[in-house]
Amino acid sequence: MAGLIYVLNGPNLNLLGTREPETYGRATLDDVEQLCRDTAKQHGFSIEFRQSNHEGELIDFIQEAAKKQAAGIVINPAGYTTTSVAILDAILAVKLPTVEVHISNIHARESFRHDSMISKAARAVICGFGIEGYALAISGLASLLQKDKTGKK
Numbered sequence: 001m002a003g004l005i006y007v008l009n010g011p012n013l014n015l016l017g018t019r020e021p022e023t024y025g026r027a028t029l030d031d032v033e034q035l036c037r038d039t040a041k042q043h044g045f046s047i048e049f050r051q052s053n054h055e056g057e058l059i060d061f062i063q064e065a066a067k068k069q070a071a072g073i074v075i076n077p078a079g080y081t082t083t084s085v086a087i088l089d090a091i092l093a094v095k096l097p098t099v100e101v102h103i104s105n106i107h108a109r110e111s112f113r114h115d116s117m118i119s120k121a122a123r124a125v126i127c128g129f130g131i132e133g134y135a136l137a138i139s140g141l142a143s144l145l146q147k148d149k150t151g152k153k
């Protein structure tokens with residue numbers, strides 16, 4: 001295995017597939033986890049998949065990722081996207097390559113969803129592809145990590 005990727009999910013994402021299917025689709029968080037595991041495996045990575053409704057717990061997960069020497073992080077910060085200086089600081093502190101993912105196209109929605117704190121520390125941002133965005137984020141992160149390793153652009 002090339003390494004470990006932490007996939008982190010913020011508040012209310014445990015409700016995926018049970019509410020608001022017009023915005024977030026019908027797949028459950030278990031389906032997202034399976035998709036992430038399958039995608040990571042194709043690239044030789046394993047994943048640690050977590051969800052929390054609590055800001056501090058998400059920060060603990062980010063610090064744990066660094067402690068476990070994870071290769072990188074994929075995070076859907078959900079409702080903490082535009083407000084959490086603390087999650088931004090955690091990502092800046094651990095310096096792990098981080099890809100931010102959103103199921104919906106946040107830029108086509110209410111303006112309060114547009115300005116992400118987390119994007120300031122992310123290597124890349126994906127939104128609007130539904131849960132497929134998680135697979136794209138993992139593939140993209142695997143490619144970034146490979147390029148970092150070989151020094152190629």
Ligand code: CA2
Nearest residue numbers: 012013015016019078079102103104113
């Ligand atoms: O599109 C995304 O992935 C979001 O990060 C989802 C967040 C929202 O606050 C962001 O602006 C965009 C909300 C997550 C709530 O998840 C639910 C899932 C199913 C049903 C209800 C909420």
